[in-house]
Amino acid sequence: MTIDVLEPHPIVRLLGKPAADFTTSDLVRAVEELELRQVNLRYVGGDGRLKTLAFVINSRQHVVEVLTRGERVDGSSIFEGTEAASSDVYIVPRRRTAFVNPFGERPSLDLLCSFYGEDGTPLPYASEQVVRRAAEALTRDTGMVLEAFGELEYYLVGPLEHLFPVEEERGYQESAPFSKGQQVREQVLGHLSAMGVQLKYAHGEVGNIKEDDRQLVQHEIEFAPVPVQEAADVLVLAKWVVREVAHAHGLEVTFAPSVSSDGAGSGLHVHSRLVREGRNAIVGPDGLNDTGRRLIAGYLSAAKALTAFGNTVPTSYLRFTEGDESPEGICWGETDRTGLVRVPLAWGGDVLAGMVADANPGNVEPVAEPDIDPQTVELRLADGSADVHLLLAGMAVAARRGLEDPDSLALADRLSTAGHDDFDQLPASCSESADALEEARALFEADGVFPAELVDAVLDRLRSDDDAGLLEDLDQDDAARAELVRRHWHVG
The missing domain is CATH 3.10.20.70 (Glutamine synthetase, N-terminal domain)
Structure with missing residues (x-):
């Protein structure tokens, strides 16, 4: 070729x-x-x-x-x-x-x-084999391939700079010299692309935090959709590359879900779509179709248990309670950043052609269209503490249930933010997350996808923090909160 x-x-x-x-x-x-x-x-x-x-x-x-x-x-x-x-x-x-x-x-x-x-x-209990089994089971039963990609958020931590100082909570897609760490980000992109990682884009993220002697500047890298097995590998490789490059620049990097009481935490939003015979199966002529709604219903029905793989430390639940754009309930909406699942804005056809023509008067070139419709659904649950292979395996399990459950469309309607406002909440601690996984473990263990001993190990790890009620105590103890954040600084 x-x-x-x-x-x-x-x-x-x-x-x-x-x-x-x-x-x-x-x-x-x-x-x-x-x-x-x-x-x-x-x-x-x-x-x-x-x-x-x-x-x-x-x-x-x-x-x-x-x-x-x-x-x-x-x-x-x-x-x-x-x-x-x-x-x-x-x-x-x-x-x-x-x-x-x-x-x-x-x-x-x-x-x-x-x-x-x-x-x-x-x-059986190796994580790359778990996500492989989950993906193969979904394809075997539905004829579709689950593709995914993550939005990897992280903070670069270094000395406070007074020349072109950062503005707190004003870092979204900021440019240098007001954005700090752009050189690190660009080196990371170069290394990842040379390693075969398919990238979408990267930018500065909202979180800028200034403390007495240091600054924390948030960045994000977004990848291209690939089968879930590859998507999990990509995230692990990307974390390694970010850490290596930051270390070479004398900077610390953290993917922790909560880094300070004064700024945004770092999530790990995961986009996904179902592909059948080279076509995006979740969209039709009028946008998101019934297959897409069934996919969403699968994620929402398993959401509480999925936190066991996507939100693995006590500070994960600080992010849920304090984050400006963290999920407020187990629900979904079109372009709505308050729900657990968001259907992002997509464009194409006449709308895109009109925008291109307006921005480029006199343009006669055809508008390039991707091979596969780019529409995805975005699960906004996980954070930087996620075990990404188990998380994506769990998403594949949940997707398969959503596609096969005859009640999925009714569930999707009931959990839509359009016309509804009373939704269940996610767990408030690792302990509650463990309880949710234990209650739903039969779903994940079906067909041997998640071995029972692996589920037991996840439950033991979550319960070892004994954090039920911990977050309420931290409201009155800033020193204990800071110590907890530091203890889980280098997650994932």
Whole structure:
């Protein structure tokens, strides 16, 4: 195939083929011609973070073995509840994820890996296998693919600057020099695109916070829709890249849901759509169709339980109570930022053509249309503490139920903000979130998507904070609140 001259992925450019078609021989060639000296096998641990196993290349055969066989690792050090006496598990690289590492002392080839047990079968409680099973079950039962992307919000933290000072809560799409950290953001974008991550855009976000000796400046990166398995990997890679670049600039970065009592927290809004045979299945001639409403109903019906994967620390619930644009109830609306699910404004056809013509008088070029209608639904539930693989797996489970439940359309009507105003609320603590997941666990465990032992581990982790009623206590204790925020500063 012909590779676009603007293709940023160096291995794709070298090989002249898409990443999905990479073979071991292809990657060996890339190692040789790009003069790479190390292979890093990476995987997502039980804590949701990216881990690394480094191999210094000593021969061509060595590269072939690493890229083909992977390696054994200690599962008891990765996953909660794994017995040390029988903890050996395998990680096997997925060739389609290969990229040139933009960091480190030695030029390296990096690949994401999948986990397998001693019998060679997918490891049931590995998060990348959970989201894979959830996605495959949805496609098997509905014939549709769930695509998703996240809006990754984060704060860059550094010394207070007095030249072109930031204005508190005025950072939305601000430009330099009033926006701080633009260089960091642009370097992140460059690295991600060269790694094969499909991006939509990035910008400064609302949150600007000034304290006595430091400033916290909020940013956002938005990605392009891909199948949910890939969307989860993208978010983990993006967090790693943001942290690496910020660290190189001497800045701290946090994805924490709550960073201060004086400013906005960081959410992780997830957009999704259903695709069938290359077409967006949630829209029709008049906009959002019944399939889209069923998808929304599925998310809303499972919303309380989904907080167990998307809102995993006590400060998540500070964000719910204090955030200006945090969900106010389990409901949905068109372009409405107060609900848990929002249907964003989309445009196309005559409306778009009219705007283009007005902005560009005399234009005769046709208006470019995307291959797939861009309409999505936006779930505004999660934050930076989310275990993104489990969150997206849970969304796929909820979507499948919404598509199959005969009562979904009635539920969508009842939970619409159009004409209604009395809705259930999300949990107010990790403890309540655990209770919601325990009540709904049969939904997630159906068809073996979520193993029971994984659900048990999530419940134990949520209940370990023992935070029922904690938020009310913090209203009267600023020092305790600040300590809690700092304790959960480096989530995800």
